[in-house]
Amino acid sequence: MLTLSNVKKGFGAHEIIKGISFQVEKGESFGLLGPNGAGKSTLISMICGLLPYGAGEILINGKLVGRHLKETKQIIGVVPQDIALYPTMSALDNLIFWGRMYGLSGNTAKTRAKEVLEEVGLTERAKGRIETFSGGMKRRINIGAALMHEPQLLIMDEPTVGIDPQSRNHILETVKTLNEQGMTVIYTSHYMEEVEYLCKRIAIIDDGKLIVSGTQRDLSNRLAGGRVLKLTVDSLRPSFIEQLKQLNGVEKVIVQPAEEIDVHLQSEMEIVSDVILLASRSGIAIHNMQLKEANLETLFLQLTGRSLRE
Amino acid sequence: MKKVLSICLFEIRRTFKKKSAFVLMFGMPLLFTFLFGSMFGNDTAVSFRIALVDEDQTSLSKDIIHKLMLDEMITYELVAASEAKELLANKEVQGIVRLEKGIATKLRNEEPAISFQPSPGMATAPLVKQQVNQAMQGVDVYVEAAQVGSLYFNESWESVYERLTENEGQIQVWTEQKTSTSTGNPMMGISYSSAGFSIMFVMIMMLSMTGILLEARQTGIWLRLFTTPVTRLQVMLGYFLSFFIVGWIQFFLLILLSSTLFDVNWGSPVALFLLVTALLLCVVGLGIAIAGFVKTVEQQNAIGTLVIISTCMLGGVYWPISMVPDAMQKIANFVPQTWAMEGFTTLITEGGTIGDILMPIAMLLGFAAIFLSVGLSRMKAV
Numbered sequence: 001m002l003t004l005s006n007v008k009k010g011f012g013a014h015e016i017i018k019g020i021s022f023q024v025e026k027g028e029s030f031g032l033l034g035p036n037g038a039g040k041s042t043l044i045s046m047i048c049g050l051l052p053y054g055a056g057e058i059l060i061n062g063k064l065v066g067r068h069l070k071e072t073k074q075i076i077g078v079v080p081q082d083i084a085l086y087p088t089m090s091a092l093d094n095l096i097f098w099g100r101m102y103g104l105s106g107n108t109a110k111t112r113a114k115e116v117l118e119e120v121g122l123t124e125r126a127k128g129r130i131e132t133f134s135g136g137m138k139r140r141i142n143i144g145a146a147l148m149h150e151p152q153l154l155i156m157d158e159p160t161v162g163i164d165p166q167s168r169n170h171i172l173e174t175v176k177t178l179n180e181q182g183m184t185v186i187y188t189s190h191y192m193e194e195v196e197y198l199c200k201r202i203a204i205i206d207d208g209k210l211i212v213s214g215t216q217r218d219l220s221n222r223l224a225g226g227r228v229l230k231l232t233v234d235s236l237r238p239s240f241i242e243q244l245k246q247l248n249g250v251e252k253v254i255v256q257p258a259e260e261i262d263v264h265l266q267s268e269m270e271i272v273s274d275v276i277l278l279a280s281r282s283g284i285a286i287h288n289m290q291l292k293e294a295n296l297e298t299l300f301l302q303l304t305g306r307s308l309r310e
Numbered sequence: 311m312k313k314v315l316s317i318c319l320f321e322i323r324r325t326f327k328k329k330s331a332f333v334l335m336f337g338m339p340l341l342f343t344f345l346f347g348s349m350f351g352n353d354t355a356v357s358f359r360i361a362l363v364d365e366d367q368t369s370l371s372k373d374i375i376h377k378l379m380l381d382e383m384i385t386y387e388l389v390a391a392s393e394a395k396e397l398l399a400n401k402e403v404q405g406i407v408r409l410e411k412g413i414a415t416k417l418r419n420e421e422p423a424i425s426f427q428p429s430p431g432m433a434t435a436p437l438v439k440q441q442v443n444q445a446m447q448g449v450d451v452y453v454e455a456a457q458v459g460s461l462y463f464n465e466s467w468e469s470v471y472e473r474l475t476e477n478e479g480q481i482q483v484w485t486e487q488k489t490s491t492s493t494g495n496p497m498m499g500i501s502y503s504s505a506g507f508s509i510m511f512v513m514i515m516m517l518s519m520t521g522i523l524l525e526a527r528q529t530g531i532w533l534r535l536f537t538t539p540v541t542r543l544q545v546m547l548g549y550f551l552s553f554f555i556v557g558w559i560q561f562f563l564l565i566l567l568s569s570t571l572f573d574v575n576w577g578s579p580v581a582l583f584l585l586v587t588a589l590l591l592c593v594v595g596l597g598i599a600i601a602g603f604v605k606t607v608e609q610q611n612a613i614g615t616l617v618i619i620s621t622c623m624l625g626g627v628y629w630p631i632s633m634v635p636d637a638m639q640k641i642a643n644f645v646p647q648t649w650a651m652e653g654f655t656t657l658i659t660e661g662g663t664i665g666d667i668l669m670p671i672a673m674l675l676g677f678a679a680i681f682l683s684v685g686l687s688r689m690k691a692v
């Protein structure tokens with residue numbers, strides 16, 4: 001369905017995307033994870049043909065994006081990160097307009113708009129103007145506009161930013177259903193839970209590079225024992241940190257600002273008591289201690305030394 | 311083409327959804343037309359009543375009075391000083407022109423010899439002053455000539471002046487010149503204001519229409535449009551067509567309304583259609599050009615309004631361009647409104663046909679070409 005090979009992009013001297021490759025198969029749900037500024041939106045802009053890419057290749061159904069823009073754009077439905085709708089027009093009018101832009105005839109667009117309103121659960125608000133909608137409702141119409149032409153590939157750029165839990169659940173449900181009905185989905189987020197819930201396969205990008213990709217199971221295997229012990233201490237004395245690294249079962253120690261230490265643990269080994277013992281022997285007070293279970297968040301932490309969300 | 315029409319119709323619907331659009335498009339221009347138009351009286355030449363006081367009472371002052379009275383735009387009442395004050399107090403005249411005592415000496419010494427006192431708070435005071443000054447210019451020429459002559463003929467300049475002005479032919483020349491400068495705009499009042507304010511408010515409306523381009527950028531609609539399989543050309547054509555059609559609807563209704571409400575006769579429909587079309591191309595071009603240089607709708611509004619108001623002033627939208635100094639009239643040639651007004655006055659007052667307004671149309675199309683190419687190239691760059 002979608003193939004990226006060694007895609008690069010720079011703005012001026014800045015290289016924003018530094019050679020990314022991955023594949024998305026037909027019918028898959030693919031999660032693209034990364035912190036703010038990782039390059040997710042930039043990558044999506046290139047896939048949907050808004051931005052020319054600097055190097056590499058992007059193929060959609062075997063068609064090179066850039067050379068067959070009209071065809072590739074017709075295959076994709078894009079949900080932009082920002083709400084791009086006409087505030088003074090009704091939900092129905094907005095949907096019909098975007099349908100027309102995808103080449104639907106007047107009547108088809110009208111019928112489709114009603115179906116889409118049903119899908120996103122806003123049939124009763126069809127005639128309401130977008131500016132009178134809540135943030136969550138706007139997001140739902142924003143998604144709906146990308147569904148008008150029943151795209152083969154749905155690309156969503158953080159579709160749940162800043163909305164209430166109810167709308168969020170509704171959106172997640174909708175996307176899951178669409179995927180189960182056969183639509184290929186690329187879902188971008190920095191919310192782990194959403195990606196874990198929706199996506200079979202996941203790619204994590206940071207600073208324009210693909211750090212890791214694979215199915216959730218693959219990643220979990222890589223995480224075997226990938227727990228992290230987060231410590232908040234009163235002093236980051238180097239000798240203490242050295243000794244921490246020497247402890248049995250510690251894979252890596254990363255010092256964070258604000259007197260925080262992330263201790264990455266190797267396996268299921270019990271180590272907490274050892275850490276406490278070491279601290280008290282070195283005369284260091286532990287203000288707070290937190291054991292984080294292995295998940296995408298801790299994997300990200302492990303791989304980059306930074307947390308996914310600030 | 312279907313997509314172009316979809317975009318176009320959608321934008322037109324969006325525009326007419328706003329109630330404020332109607333006020334801007336029709337309410338304001340009609341109101342301004344009415345206010346300005348009635349200030350200048352009816353479609354006849356403007357006429358001001360001015361009290362004229364002759365304190366000098368010499369043959370020279372009488373002669374000047376005679377010349378002043380030739381002016382078509384101003385009606386002078388020759389009265390005594392006290393009566394003049396009374397007339398002014400009763401608002402029966404719009405001002406007093408006073409020929410001061412010893413006018414001959416004063417003129418020779420280039421001292422002010424004629425004073426003008428407008429009625430307080432009279433909005434048209436500058437206009438009257440302008441008119442009086444213009445009439446005086448003719449007198450000045452003779453005074454100067456007489457002065458030079460007196461050196462040659464070795465006689466008093468008053469007698470030279472008298473001899474000079476005795477010659478009817480020369481006076482004729484002078485009056486002819488005067489009338490020929492003012493025939494460019496014998497139309498004032500409602501018709502003139504109708505054309506002027508239609509132009510101005512169509513420009514303001516088109517400014518807000520072209521703001522759609524910036525708004526689309528700001529809201530992300532622009533980007534989203536290009537995630538769909540529409541081409542840049544389709545999008546631009548769609549927008550352009552919508553601006554154009556809205557402009558046409560506005561102009562058409564203004565023409566219709568002003569001819570029913572104010573009895574303005576806009577002249578030959580075909581010629582009018584061509585003129586308005588050329589003007590709209592030019593105005594839409596200007597809007598797009600301005601949009602190309604700014605980032606936000608607010609900036610475009612601020613800069614655009616400034617540009618429109620000032621060029622409207624230059625272009626004789628509010629008052630006939632013949633009333634401003636020559637230098638300004640030259641500058642006005644570089645302002646599209648000047649040509650639009652020329653076209654409209656030709657159609658309205660002289661019953662002109664297409665052939666008579668080819669020049670204004672060509673000039674407007676020229677401006678349109680410049681604005682559009684600047685605007686579109688900027689759009690591409692952004």
Ligand SMILES: Nc1ncnc2c1ncn2[C@@H]1O[C@H](COP(=O)(O)OP(=O)(O)OP(=O)(O)O)[C@@H](O)[C@H]1O
Nearest residue numbers: 011016034035036037038039040041042043081190
């Ligand atoms: N047009 C541009 N010119 C210059 N730099 C840009 C441009 N667009 C994006 N960038 C830079 O590229 C980087 C990646 O931006 P991008 O929007 O792709 O990140 P993101 O992963 O989507 O982040 P977020 O989670 O905040 O949406 C950022 O550092 C941004 O400053």
Ligand SMILES: [Mg+2]
Nearest residue numbers: 040041081157
């Ligand atoms: Mg983004």
